[in-house]
Amino acid sequence: MTQPPSDTSLGLFLELAEIPSPPGQERAVADRVLTELADIGLTADEDDAGSSIGSAIGNILCRLPGRGQGTPLFLCAHLDTVPPKGAIEPVVEDGFVRNAAGTILGADNKSAVAVMLAAARRIVEGDVPHGGVELLFTPKEEVGLRGAYAFDHTRLEAALGFVYDQAAPIGEIILGAPTQKSLVARFHGRAAHAGMYPEEGRSAILAAARAIADMRLGRIDDRSSANVGVIEGGVARNIVPEWCTISAEARSRDPATVAELVQEMLDSIAFAASTSDCTVETELEHTYAGYTFAADAPVVALAAEGLRRAGYEPSTAFSGGGADANVFNERGVPCANLANGMIDIHTADERIAVEDLDSMVEVTLAIVAAARES
Template sequence: MVDSERLIGEFMELVQVDSESGAERQMADLLKEKLTQLGLEVFEDGAGAVEVGRGTGNLIANLPGNGGKGPVFLMCAHMDTVKPGKGVKPRREKGKILSAGDTILGSDDKAGVAAILESLRVIKEQNIAHGGLQVVFTVGEEIGLVGAKNLDYGRIIAKAGFVLDSGGPPGEIIIKAPTQFSFKAAIKGKAAHAGIAPEEGINAIVVAAHAIAAMQVGRIDNETTSNIGLISGGRATNIVPELVTLEGETRSISPEKAKAQLDHMLEAIQGAVEQFGAQVDLKVAKEYDPINLAPDSWPVRTAVQACRNLGLEPVLGQTGGGSDANVFNGRGIDCANLGIGMEKVHTTEEFIAEENLVANAKLMVEIIRVAQEAG
């Protein structure tokens, strides 16, 4: 019942709308129009005011139940793309959709958006019973899950749902994903002339080097990773540097392991600072909560049954990355992240198979059907 050509055509329309993170206005307006035409009540929240100049909020759309007995649940995808995402020119080639090669394609996450829109059309056309649906299209996912973090949760009545934003094939159901902590350490030494009186200075770069050398960085175990991603400081080779900034992160499927790794990295910084008589200004943030869904939780068993009904092999997986689903789970909304088959995302070689676009829409329609039985 999914109209493949309609779906592919709409996807190609969506990817040609510029919507790099922070510039989602045109996409939001188009989606408002499409959702309204489908009979949904659409609201734009105030997430756009969080960062100066952003201007576009999340879209929250409601489709009232039509006599179905299933619970209200949400379907989510994000509107923004990474750079270079302006002037995308999609092309169809041997069953795949690609860009012209000088931009990303934007299947991350417009493939998710397209699947949701098509599923809404199908259930309207076929009068498929449901207990009510909420659609959330977020902004700023690619720059730190900004939209999901600042969503107007007072308007969310769903207690469970699905995010369409994983790179695995249709049938993959992400039930575990890490929590993440980030930190920024401004190490303050003492400036001095490097050739005349270096002993009067405290070299902040040396302090930072000792701190990093004392850390475990990279793959810690099969659930935990850490990284130092940014380091900056110094003014000239003849000046003992007085300030260096380190930025890093740690993430783990286990919140306890993530916290332990964070403490280890901060202790390494503090130890080096004390050793050299320097100072440090530390800022730590919890970026998002983990996903830890039980196999018998409502979204997982619903998605598994829908996959089986369509002849897809359900695969319960875990990932090392974060998504809007992490934020929703942290807010008490059980959300699985579904594989949608996008490949080589965040590169100019990005593509998606047309059969995966179609499978995504079919799966969402079937999830809506199964939801009536899953209760």
């Protein structure tokens, strides 16, 4: 296909997607965003958050000053992706953008980045009146919303905001997302030759396995889930493993359930260590807080109005995942997460329809127009 112009949502997305940007390594894609903003005629500011969170960049904030009355709003997207397992070669096939190289595409969240930039260009070049629009681009969202947490939210002039970070058909508005806590447990046993002196060893992997087997994992109820996602341990098959580390999480829209699940995990870990004659060290981290909106909350109503104006029937749902929206809601700045059509994110089958990229630009402009009139 003929390469689309770089100032279109598709052209921008194709450019951004092929730039690898795993958490902490977002510099190249950030520079492309800064170049695009400058070409539009906008000035951006990058904070110093990178040095404190282990990223090559800080948070990038760009302000389009209001031109008339209305509700000022902000749009937020993250520049990092989950780490790709190979090259990223975005192609358009049958109306969808995919990665021809067999790893993630990065639609999460570069599709939102492209939409925000394309909408900003339309606003500036079309001299579109608005009540104030701010664009925020964050690093290290995929590893605990760290960029957003490091951002000084008092710098925002906006009264409310939106992220486009839900893999679902356009029209869906997220009313709530969970609280998440993460847990790392490191079991310490005793190494020994597995064939000659196994009775002298104390298997840290066995202790970890006993702990995991005792945990409630998977879907707990319609608001909660728990998972052990990483197990690391051992040095060779013929050595009783001295060390084993597990990484786990619990999440729920009910904070009390999160606390209950975490305590159960800690109890299972401690019991398994003691019965295996091992010791264990644990680290518990509050990853992010959950939130719930009423169906008639102003930020939800504004999103719904924008969607209707763009030709979509709004619907509402709850998410099992976190997004930068969690951070802003925790800090008292209403921020709604809107679905933008991403499919199979974080997998080699990740894709997004070209039509949805264009449509989200129209949704954005419709929300900006509705905010001006609110």
